[in-house]
Amino acid sequence: QVQLQESGPxxxxxxxxxxxxxxxxxxxxxxxxxxxNWIRQRPGxxxxxxxxxxxxxxxxxxxxxxxxxxxSVDTSKNQFSLKLNSVTAADTAVYFCARAEAVTKFDYWGxxxxxxxxx
Amino acid sequence: xxxxxxxASVSGSPGQSITISCTxxxxxxxxxxxxxxxxxxxxxxxxxxxxxxxxxxxxVSNRFSGSKSGNTASLTISGLQAEDEADYYCSSSTRSSTVxxxxxxxxxxx
Numbered sequence: 001q002v003q004l005q006e007s008g009p010x011x012x013x014x015x016x017x018x019x020x021x022x023x024x025x026x027x028x029x030x031x032x033x034x035x036x037n038w039i040r041q042r043p044g045x046x047x048x049x050x051x052x053x054x055x056x057x058x059x060x061x062x063x064x065x066x067x068x069x070x071x072s073v074d075t076s077k078n079q080f081s082l083k084l085n086s087v088t089a090a091d092t093a094v095y096f097c098a099r100a101e102a103v104t105k106f107d108y109w110g111x112x113x114x115x116x117x118x119x
Numbered sequence: 120x121x122x123x124x125x126x127a128s129v130s131g132s133p134g135q136s137i138t139i140s141c142t143x144x145x146x147x148x149x150x151x152x153x154x155x156x157x158x159x160x161x162x163x164x165x166x167x168x169x170x171x172x173x174x175x176x177x178x179v180s181n182r183f184s185g186s187k188s189g190n191t192a193s194l195t196i197s198g199l200q201a202e203d204e205a206d207y208y209c210s211s212s213t214r215s216s217t218v219x220x221x222x223x224x225x226x227x228x229x
Contacts, residue, residue, distance in 0.1 A: 037218075039220075046122070046206075046208060046220060046221070046222045046223035047157070047159075047165065047208050047210075047220040047223070048220065049210070049217070049218040049219065049220055051217075052218070060215075060216050060217050061217070062120075062217060063120055063215070063217070064120075096164060096165075102153065102170070102171070103153055103212040103216070103218060104153045104154070104155045104170070104210045104211060104212050104218055105153075105155055105167065105170040105171070106155065106157070106165070106167055106210075107167050107176065109164035109165060109166075110164065111164055112164055
């Protein structure tokens with residue numbers, strides 16, 4: 001059974017960089033054909049796709065966040081990571097990592113981690 | 120890219136059927152059979168209910184079904200049960216190889 005777990009600081013100061021890691025267990029992140037995603041949900045709002053890294057290393061990002069986002073993978077640790085630069089209060093959200101078997105088939109999700117942007 | 124359009128809320132009585140729509144454009148919903156639907160209970164991670172427009176993952180009740188016509192996808196829940204009360208989100212792939220979600224629909228079982 002594949003499991004994903006987000007980790008990282010729960011509080012980030014404005015203008016700094018938000019960094020989160022998703023640890024995958026029960027399956028290798030190197031296995032072909034999967035998309036490793038970050039998705040967020042602002043308080044009381046809907047889901048917002050941030051981006052994904054394909055097993056080949058290709059990355060795609062939401063156009064609205066593209067200038068501030070980097071998603072990378074560490075296959076040795078079976079982890080993938082999110083970095084979001086120049087954060088503001090509008091970036092306060094629960095951040096989910098998720099595996100997709102096809103581009104929009106998010107079949108496994110982490111439990112989500114709340115990141116608050118505040119001084 | 121703009122979020123897909125869903126009704127903010129729908130409601131139904133136990134045993135009834137409801138349908139949630141998800142409207143996009145020819146660059147997303149209308150152009151690809153990559154529409155998925157997710158159920159989210161408060162404080163929980165979303166759960167995949169439908170993928171590729173009309174396919175159900177193993178373990179999802181056959182009371183949930185999906186369809187698509189033109190730029191609009193739909194999720195139908197038949198035989199409503201109290202446990203179906205949740206938020207529902209659609210998603211689609213896009214021409215740019217990205218993903219877009221709908222704004223979400225809150226389902227109330229009366």
